[in-house]
Amino acid sequence: MMFRGVKTNEDVIVHRSISPGLLALYVDTLVMAIGFYMLVPILSVYFINHLGMSTALAGSIIAVSGLAQNGLRFFCGIAADRIGYKKTIMLGVGIRIVGFTLYGIVDHAAGYAVAAFISGLGGALFHPASFGAYARTTSEEMKTRIFSIRETLSNVGFILGPVIGMLLLRFDFSLVCFSSAFMFALAFLLSWILLPQMEGESLKGQKLFPIVKKICKDKSFLGFCLLVIGVWALNVQLYLSVPVRAKVLLESVDSVSYLYMAGAVFMVLLQIPLLQILSNKIKQLHIMALGTFILGLSMLMFSFAEGFWSMLGAVLIFTLGQMLVVPTMNLLISSFSDSHSFATYFGFTGWSFAIGGFLGNTGGGYLHDLAINSQYSFVPWITLFLFGSFISIIFYRIGNASLQGNEVDSKTVTENEG
Incomplete structure (x- = not known):
């Protein structure tokens, strides 16, 4: 099988300036990564060690989020190309706020599973829209660097998030959930103010x-x-x-x-x-x-x-x-x-x-x-x-x-x- 047209980055001109839209995406990525890693890595710890769930049950609840996020991404990606990346990012972030808040309210396995599904649905919406926005705001020559910066910011969140989450868990699990939801609320506000619409080339009329x-x-x-x-x-x-x-x-x-x-x-x-x-x-x-x-x-x-x-x-x-x-x-x-x-x-x-x-x-x-x-x-x-x-x-x-x-x-x- 041959993939033709995938280029090497020869004769690349490096552009140092960053557009406001790209800067907003960077900040969004960092803020949401911190919020995500504050909560998600400690879910299994809380379910098993604090609630006494079996490993199988805890894993099943967490898997609901991953299956929802990855299984629905295609359809949510189509929606993003139709209604615009900014609207889809904001919708997805808003839904994840609901899911993370719900984690801090419910107290039984079924409720946590619902929270996991809602959180996954939010991710299914904003992830492909976010990647689409990165691609749209970036020149072809700069995509490797831009996606590398995105992964780096995500990993900064991976470093900081669990430390903050474990610290908050000493006080109360609900505090972890509400703090994570607050980080996504901050991302929602930043997206609303700073992100351009990026709707000009959507597929509104296509079935x-x-x-x-x-x-x-x-x-x-x-x-x-x-x-x-x-x-x-x-x-x-x-x-x-x-x-x-x-x-x-x-x-x-x-x-x-x-x-x-x-x-x-x-x-x-x-x-x-x-x-x-x-x-x-x-x-x-x-x-x-x-x-x-x-x-x-x-x-x-x-x-x-x-x-x-x-x-x-x-x-x-x-x-x-x-x-x-x-x-x-x-x-x-x-x-x-x-x-x-x-x-x-x-x-x-x-x-x-x-x-x-x-x-x-x-x-x-x-x-x-x-x-x-x-x-x-x-x-x-x-x-x-x-x-x-x-x-x-x-x-x-x-x-x-x-x-x-x-x-x-x-x-x-x-x-x-x-």
């Missing part, structure tokens, strides 16, 4: 079926989405395989939080300069190949880890893979779409994230369960490494094929496996 038909005919994009399933199945291992290994090697599973924080700091410091260097020299598909291989390699490193410091090394290698994969993946998604359908394409990939997350969690969990107390404890790690290497090879071959067929276009149209 749903032609949009779906258009994407279903885009074989290159569908092939890319299949690969994203594999990439995301590896990506979710950070929240599955790392705690599993930590339980075996470390005195306290609480040490995992320090590993995550170290990874986030590592990403904040290095992501932008690293991608600036690579994107000027290497094709995006080859960056995806390298990043996916590194994700798989980190799984192999976890199998050889013997304590905290070797675990930290493996986490940093995993983070390096994420630094390459996530912003490059967002750039590639934007390259498939036209100016009318940024959010629709970003929304469609939500299904890849949902499927990849489900397969990564269930498949990885199944492998780890099989390996418990057996002489084949290395099998999950070897399997994940081989899986990552396989996906990496596919990306590399597609990158070579598109390099040979060097017809640079904003749209990728040719499929040719072999």
